[in-house]
Amino acid sequence: TQNCSVPSGHACEDVKDCDKVEMTSVADGNASDNIPTLAFPSFSTADFQFNLEKASDIIVEKVEEYISKIGKARLVLVDLSHGSKILSLVRTKAAKKYVDSNKFFTVVGDITRLHSGEGLNCNVIANAANWRLKPGGGGVNAAIFSAAGPALESATMERAGSLKPGKAVVVPLPPTSPLFTREGITHVIHVLGPNMNPQRPNFLNNDYVQGCKVLREAYSSLFEGFASIVR
Ligand code: AR6
Structure with missing residues (x-):
């Protein structure tokens, strides 16, 4: 009940209408299916x-570039709040x-609770990691x-001791993990995006030429990684 997307061909300007549309399609279509699905944060x-x-x-x-390369698999952008810009x-x-x-659609919810909380089956989730690939920090990584x-x-x-900006690493989740047993997640793909925060490593100092290049590379690395699992 916290989902939203726009059906193809439907130019929807109204978020409330979109909410209703997606509520229906998730409830009807996603709860019991096993279509390979990647949930990722921005x-x-x-x-x-x-x-x-x-x-x-x-x-x-x-998404447009990769959607045709992954067969019947799905891509889902996730964020925590209905107010997500x-x-x-x-x-x-x-x-x-x-x-x-x-x-491709968007879902409001906690990426660690998409099956139990939203009734959406996602076998792969992406993480907005830090370069050390370590727990903590904040946000979706923590x-x-x-x-x-x-x-x-x-x-x-x-698999890896660190990550460069724009790169991804695919990690099979051990079946002992609660994310595997409770949520049905088999892989986590760590991705390191470009950083525009002066308090964090690899600060790009507002260089959006480089930043956009690295962000494109990050999504390509993620979707290639997902395609390698689906294949
Ligand atoms: N479920 C779904 N989406 C989430 C969740 C969640 N549980 N938590 C956050 N988001 P961020 P970044 C959304 O800050 O900007 C960490 O400390 C959030 O609203 O997690 O790439 C790492 O260690 C936003 O839309 O990632 C890195 O050092 C999106 O996830 C650094 O932050 C990404 O927010 C990475 O920063």
Whole structure:
């Protein structure tokens, strides 16, 4: 009941109408299906302070590029609140470009509770990581490491010790993790986005030429990683 998207061909300007539309389609279509689904947050737009207009353009551009490459799999952009500016911008831009709403939609909820809380089955989730690939910090990184338990940290360290901006690492989730048993998540893909926050490492000092390049690379790395799991 906390979901929202726009069906293809439906130019929806009204968020409340969109809420109703998506409520129906999630309740009807998603609860019992097993379509491979990637849930991802908007990288860099909270703690890393990246411009929301630019980020939303890049999300829609990259979704359009990859949606045809992943067969029947789905991509779902997630954020915590109904007031999310990034979800609203992306919904509007995706609708204008007639992006297929069966294959890409937005959901309001906690990315660590999409099955138990929202009735949405997602087998893969993405994390907006830090370069050390360590738990804590804040935002979605803290939430995912905390919900996954220590199994995620050790599985991550087996794959990579650190991450460069724009890169992603696919981590199979050990079946002992509560995210596996409770939510049905089999993989976490850590992604490091560009950073526009002077208090954080790899600060780009408002260089949006480089920032946009790195954010595009981050979404490409994520979607390539998801495609490699789905294949
Ligand atoms: N479920 C869904 N979306 C969430 C959740 C959640 N549980 N928590 C946050 N979001 P952020 P960044 C949304 O700050 O900007 C960390 O400390 C949030 O509203 O998590 O890439 C890391 O360690 C926003 O839309 O990531 C890094 O150092 C989006 O997730 C740094 O922050 C991303 O917000 C990364 O900063």
